[in-house]
Amino acid sequence: MTVIQKNAPSIVLKGLSKTFSEDIRQANYILENVDLTIKQGEFYILLGPSGCGKSTLLNILAGFIEKSDGELTINGESEESKANRGFVFQSADSALFPWLTVEENVEFGLKMKKVPLAERKEVANHFIELAGLSGHNHKFPSEISGGMKQRVQLARVLANDPQILLMDEPFGALDAMTRRTMQKELIRIWKETNKTIIFVTHDIQEALMLGQHIGIMSIGPSSKITHSYEINLPYPREITSPDFNQYYKVVQSHFD
Numbered sequence: 001m002t003v004i005q006k007n008a009p010s011i012v013l014k015g016l017s018k019t020f021s022e023d024i025r026q027a028n029y030i031l032e033n034v035d036l037t038i039k040q041g042e043f044y045i046l047l048g049p050s051g052c053g054k055s056t057l058l059n060i061l062a063g064f065i066e067k068s069d070g071e072l073t074i075n076g077e078s079e080e081s082k083a084n085r086g087f088v089f090q091s092a093d094s095a096l097f098p099w100l101t102v103e104e105n106v107e108f109g110l111k112m113k114k115v116p117l118a119e120r121k122e123v124a125n126h127f128i129e130l131a132g133l134s135g136h137n138h139k140f141p142s143e144i145s146g147g148m149k150q151r152v153q154l155a156r157v158l159a160n161d162p163q164i165l166l167m168d169e170p171f172g173a174l175d176a177m178t179r180r181t182m183q184k185e186l187i188r189i190w191k192e193t194n195k196t197i198i199f200v201t202h203d204i205q206e207a208l209m210l211g212q213h214i215g216i217m218s219i220g221p222s223s224k225i226t227h228s229y230e231i232n233l234p235y236p237r238e239i240t241s242p243d244f245n246q247y248y249k250v251v252q253s254h255f256d
């Protein structure tokens with residue numbers, strides 16, 4: 001079980017830059033001098049226009065791609081640390097194994113770690129229940145809705161007990177009503193598990209529904225986090241409340 005040290009830094013970036021060019025002299029930087037500190041247990045939103053480099057930054061945090069320059073520290077250790085990170089992709093269709101049932105998908109990581117059968121069934125069932133999927137254990141991904149597939153993806157990631165959840169527009173492909181439900185569910189799950197969450201979106205309303213902190217990225221190239229906001233609104237948040245609207249106007253002003 002992961003121990004959360006509230007307020008201890010989870011992720012620290014100092015002067016982080018990324019170019020995909022091989023020749024550093026002609027480098028076209030996607031990210032340049034990104035500074036960022038995210039605390040353990042925090043719900044942090046990376047918000048920015050399409051193509052500014054949000055996914056690139058999240059992929060660097062996941063260890064999927066390498067930074068070109070700067071420092072990245074995760075839970076006090078260098079990026080090569082074994083700090084356990086779980087990644088939730090936008091498309092559950094490409095993330096889930098279609099030939100495995102809901103339960104088999106959720107317990108997959110535990111099976112790979114050779115966790116004994118009884119224990120992994122218990123863990124898988126705990127997260128299936130937490131994700132609101134009870135009764136669907138033996139269905140295949142093709143037999144459940146888009147929202148339910150994202151629940152399976154989330155349950156599968158949580159079953160591995162990551163310290164950090166990295167979520168790349170996980171609700172982007174869902175219809176508006178399902179998205180709203182999933183946002184509420186994610187808040188509930190976050191409160192129950194205390195995970196650090198870094199969530200990428202280009203939807204201001206979604207950012208304000210979910211985040212304790214919102215980092216706004218500038219239009220690329222050479223994007224960085226130019227503004228940070230602490231969102232002092234209680235959960236669940238009301239889209240129609242005057243306070244919500246006030247934050248919306250402030251954040252929106254960066255994209256006018």
Ligand SMILES: Nc1ncnc2c1ncn2[C@@H]1O[C@H](COP(=O)(O)OP(=O)(O)OP(=O)(O)O)[C@@H](O)[C@H]1O
Binds near residue numbers: 048202220
């Ligand atoms: N492997 C790669 N090689 C070269 N360029 C890349 C690569 N991956 C991303 N890029 C470029 O980096 C820039 C940022 O892309 P990225 O996907 O990180 O943006 P984003 O903010 O997540 O966009 P969106 O919101 O549309 O998903 C884009 O110009 C993209 O073309």
